[in-house]
Amino acid sequence: MSMMNGPSSRLFFFFMVILSTFLFLQITGIQAQVGLLPPNEVDALRQIAKQLGKVDWNFSLNPCDGNPNWRSPWGNNAQYSNVVNCTCSSGDVCHVVYISLKGQDLAGVLPPSLAKLPSIKIIDLSYNYLSGNIPNEWESTNLEKLSVTGNRLNGSIPTFLGNITTLGYLGLENNMFSGKVPAELGKLKNLNRL
Numbered sequence: 001m002s003m004m005n006g007p008s009s010r011l012f013f014f015f016m017v018i019l020s021t022f023l024f025l026q027i028t029g030i031q032a033q034v035g036l037l038p039p040n041e042v043d044a045l046r047q048i049a050k051q052l053g054k055v056d057w058n059f060s061l062n063p064c065d066g067n068p069n070w071r072s073p074w075g076n077n078a079q080y081s082n083v084v085n086c087t088c089s090s091g092d093v094c095h096v097v098y099i100s101l102k103g104q105d106l107a108g109v110l111p112p113s114l115a116k117l118p119s120i121k122i123i124d125l126s127y128n129y130l131s132g133n134i135p136n137e138w139e140s141t142n143l144e145k146l147s148v149t150g151n152r153l154n155g156s157i158p159t160f161l162g163n164i165t166t167l168g169y170l171g172l173e174n175n176m177f178s179g180k181v182p183a184e185l186g187k188l189k190n191l192n193r194l
């Protein structure tokens with residue numbers, strides 16, 4: 001017992017305080033390494049989930065820290081994916097740049113709220129059961145890749161797509177679109193693949 005009295009117990013106590021502080025900083029530090037989305041982008045993701053019919057995004061987790069709920073490990077299945085990627089500036093503020101949700105049996109519509117993500121570059125919603133058409137709101141995005149291959153989209157291919165001049169990849173096949181391919185798509189000067 002005498003070991004736990006006097007100077008050595010104070011030393012022990014002091015050591016424990018240092019150790020707990022260190023552990024606390026480690027834990028909180030790890031969480032602070034990855035920045036957060038601004039509240040309006042989290043809100044946009046909630047709306048996107050609702051519009052798509054995606055029910056399993058866990059909003060208690062940070063969409064940008066690469067946890068498996070928001071970014072499932074890359075498989076070699078070309079017809080399935082579950083990925084949200086962000087770009088983070090100097091570890092504090094993040095923006096969603098990439099959403100790929102392939103082969104998830106999503107049965108809603110293409111989400112108009114995608115246009116509320118200011119940095120979105122890539123959207124891949126291939127092999128689902130999405131219906132309706134490509135929302136007008138998407139005209140204001142700077143999408144580089146848009147794939148909606150293998151859904152239930154109908155109506156005519158919208159002419160405003162010709163105004164998303166950042167597009168390099170446009171995947172529309174295996175839907176129920178009708179009518180002509182709009183001449184406006186000729187304005188897509190960066191297009192590599194249609």
Ligand SMILES: *[C@@H]1O[C@H](CO)[C@@H](O)[C@H](O)[C@H]1NC(C)=O
Pocket residue numbers: 058059060061
């Ligand atoms: C969401 O994540 C939190 C934190 O890890 C966890 O406690 C909760 O059970 C998760 N919710 C669902 C529905 O998986």
Ligand SMILES: *[C@@H]1O[C@H](CO)[C@@H](O)[C@H](O)[C@H]1NC(C)=O
Pocket residue numbers: 085098
């Ligand atoms: C998503 O993020 C991971 C980790 O930073 C990276 O390895 C991967 O290339 C990113 N994927 C895309 C398509 O941006």
Ligand SMILES: *[C@@H]1O[C@H](CO)[C@@H](O)[C@H](O)[C@H]1NC(C)=O
Pocket residue numbers: 131132154155156
């Ligand atoms: C598209 O399909 C829906 C049913 O899913 C139908 O109500 C609508 O009239 C169709 N629109 C066009 C333009 O074919």
Ligand SMILES: *[C@@H]1O[C@H](CO)[C@@H](O)[C@H](O)[C@H]1NC(C)=O
Pocket residue numbers: 139159160161163
């Ligand atoms: C494309 O953009 C031009 C110039 O801003 C505009 O006049 C036109 O209405 C747009 N086209 C469509 C189909 O929205």
